[in-house]
Amino acid sequence: MTAPDWEALLGRTSFIELDARARAGALLDDGTARELCGPFDHLDSPWLEPQGVVPQSDDGVVVVRGRLDGRPAVAIAIEQAFQGGGIGEVSGVKIASALSLATRDNRDGIPTSAVLLLESGGVRLQEANLGLATVAEVCSAVLELRAHQPVIGVIAGALGCFGGMSIAAGLCTRLIMTAEGRLGLNGPEVIESEAGLAEFDASDRTLIWSIDGGAQRVRTALADALVLDDVGALRSAVIEAVRQGVPGEHRSQRIGELRARVEAVDPAHPPEPSGLAAPAKGAPPEGDG
Template identity: 60%
Template sequence: MSDSARLLQQRSFIELSARQRARALLDSGTFRELIDPFARVMSPWLERQGVVPQADDGVVVGKGLVADKPVVIAAIEGAFQGGSLGEVSGAKIAGLLELAAEDNRNGVPTAAVLLLETGGVRLQEANLGLAAIADIHAAIVDLRQYQPVIGVVAGSVGCFGGMSIAAGLCSHLLVTREARLGLNGPQVIEQEAGIEEYDSRDRPFIWSLTGGEQRFASGLVDGYVQDDAEQIQQQVSQWLQQGLPAQIRSRQSGFYLQRLAALDAQPQVDAGQVRALFKGEQA
């Protein structure tokens, strides 16, 4: 099959809404949404600050099957408030992960899939959002001792802030070429360090350092696929079949701290230097 014919057959994952992404990854007919929009559980803080709230607070959570294996799934809607998390949306994800951990303790082996399109904490909810994200971190660490927690960053929002830490805690992490992953977003870095250090308008430069292809080449994520719902579903299914990874990346802090200590931060680094740095090679 030619490349053009293959592209025509692909179904873009990025173009789907959060709810559509969740359904696309689960076995047909198995998705059961929890706390759906009709429950009207939304942020009590946004309207007070002149922001129109959303009935699901920008997060879709549910249960279903992937290749006949029980999973919980959370999908963040990047189109609502930049995918930022507040008190309610963060609690929905944390509660979902805690529910999965409880299932495992009761003899039901339930894994988790997190679809991460988020800028991190919602500024309008500040400390409440930070507390919720901390609960998500704790819940991931709890659940991943039983079953895999799989993170997917597809695009176009990327995954930043406290939720980039959540991504780093996942058992497996999957990205596309359009994805971005970093602790601080480009505009935040530019604001704090200056445009000479980081020009947020220079898209090729930004993707060369934080884009999905670069993160995969640097060994900071586990999988790299095209923007295709079927490819993403296949990789998620494969990891679920494999079970727990032999080694969790977040437990390799000693290696990464050693590599960062060897970095000369004075000159502007490029993509090749970053890849060599994290792979333990000579830059």
Template identity: 60%
Template sequence: MSTLATPHAAPLLRESFIELPARERARSLLDAGTFRELLGPFDRIESPWLPLQGVVCQADDGCVIARGTIAGEPAVVAAIESAFQGGSIGEVSGSKIAAALEMALRDCERGKIVRPVVLFETGGVRLQEANLGLAVIAEIQAAIVALRRHVPVVGVIAGMVGCFGGMSLAAALCSYLVVTKQGRLGMNGPEVIEQEAGIDELDASDRRRVWQLIGGEQRVASSLADRLVDDDAEAVRAAVHAAFAQGVPPAHRSEQVDTFLQRLARIDPANVTPESMREVYSAQAAHSQPRKEHA
């Protein structure tokens, strides 16, 4: 049988990043052969609270922490598993992420730069551990802010669940945010908005509308994310490499308060559409461009 590739063979070489579990997502971003998991399933660091409420634990609490290298440089990847409790953040999973980032921070402060990546796939705080989850999310956010003074902190939102709640704020604090079209980013998920504000405000079953408002493509177009990639493991990997190659940005999103306040002032709450949001960003971007000097 011939081993020559056919013109139709190339698409089969693509590997969906979204379909990978958290552990394999982390492995795909690290240089081949460098993946080393910290506090893995065999360490059995489980939530002490879920069994009290009749919920079966997962041995890694739905969070994978991996060390290795990215483009030959030391790196740490924190990957949230959407298949466990919707990727919700509890005391253990959140502490693993915060500790991993704080460990990277200590290395950076000693002059050993570690590249941090967070793979967001979460609805936010775990309701069964609400106060503990909120506290540890604050620790994650503080670690990101401290780390990004030394090295870019790269976040990835691929798909299946998206990124909501307090973890959406953590994503917004990242130096660079890589998203796919399938990814979603928002403070509140569409189901929560419908429940609290009514179906007239947002029909959560209208998938096209939901993705038009908070999908990856829209978030890049409205400057809330930095790079849109296809659902392809190699494309995500390349985007993460490119983000680190850019270095620490001159100003992070959370430092551009005046710019975002100006954009908010241009929004008509009675007429919020995907198009109007893009127009606000386009107008603001054009307004902020330096004026050309005439000869």
């Protein structure tokens, strides 16, 4: 085993340790970032305070317009420290509206891409159906924009991306993760509470990351790139993902391939996580197309 380069490790700037506002700004070109609908606009949720929850003036979502590699872009970051990154009516509308404005720019001849920094446990329980409705709007806005310019998803922190926002992640043009990140439709605690400890032990961190972790999601082709927790590395990966442009076919459109992989798993005899790696490119399973 190669010895770690401690100087490189100690010299890097952790992306995970930044808050949402700093993460969004760190990805954009220096001096170009301009926040839209920031905390001084007081767009907080009207539903939290009546339920005994202190609201936040940006409702946990930061929208920053700027340039990425010299090109117009919008970075949208979910604040993981507020309500576990939960999406409510206001925060969801901020995301969907920012994506829709980027689509309008593209139609007006301004090629604007988007970066979604996804740290979310899903819809806030306090806002229930309102949150679900706005997540649907977010997904619709992602589909609309990705036809024009790349929508790049980034899942960096250990909170991960679950619930409705994991669907939005799956719709992104490309998805970038760190080894610390997690991705799943249902979180481990939800699975354990609904199906029992035998189905998923939410206290087993090794098990969780072997299934939901960034390395496994890249191996199973549900994410595209595994990147070091470093601001420079993540920015470079995002720039490269945008440069690749809009693919001829998005991952979410490869229904035959995805269905074949699900059907290959026998629920009565589930494989070990190490046995779930996606087949090599160039050899699509039967039923693809």
